[in-house]
Amino acid sequence: MTPSACPQLCGGLSPSSSSLFPLQTRSGSHFCGGSLINENWVVTAAHCEFNPYSHIVVLGEYDRSSNAESVQVKTVSRAITNPSWNPYTLNNDITLLKLSSPAQLGPRVAPVCLPPTNLALPTNLQCVTTGWGRTNTNSQALAVRLQQVTLPLIALNQCKQYWGNQITSSMLCAGGVGASSCQGDSGGPLVYQNGNVWTLIGIVSWGNSNCNVRTPAIYTRVSQFRNWIDYVVSQA
Structure with missing residues (x-):
């Protein structure tokens, strides 16, 4: 599935439950969020400095204190930061994470849609x-x-x-x-x-x-x- 597969395959669920997932250390400490854009890829901020060797993505989590949630714990095979990222000015703050295995999509795990190039957005949206x-x-x-x-x-x-x-x-x-x-x-x-x-x-x-x-x-x-x-x- 490509990120452009919209709207039938993405973005149809509540934003609070389906496409945002915590990025954690392997010991379970939360440090950033990320958004699923298709079953293989998560987008996050470059300044989160995601490290595939020490960090994981937890899909389907809502309550970090609960052990009863049906979550998918995913390792990441590649973290690709935009080549124009500038850590001093915080410009171009975006990194793509390739999951080591595809996400299992369902009611709690679904991709968000991506905008078209240079989408014009109204003030006060x-x-x-x-x-x-x-x-x-x-x-x-x-x-x-x-x-x-x-x-x-x-x-x-x-x-x-x-x-x-x-x-x-x-x-x-x-x-x-x-x-x-x-x-x-x-x-x-x-x-x-x-x-x-x-x-x-x-x-x-x-x-x-x-x-x-x-x-x-x-x-x-x-x-x-x-x-x-x-x-x-x-x-x-």
């Missing part, structure tokens, strides 16, 4: 981001159950009022209205619903160090990388 990141700015503790929040897209020129020239065309801004992505959410999705299809438009990248809910957070603009994603998936 209501989007959803999900993750197991910090929920309290006074605590380093990560969420036990998957959290979900709706955020508006912010125009880049408005975003630059907060962040200046750090903002590039490879980024999206969202939030600033009382909720925010936070540490531990990195690599996870920013999606929007079009009809009954959920499309991945952003990857949690960076933001205010204390997760200020009045400051928009920054997401990797997935449509900028659609051609690169298709190329990597087709070659491997």
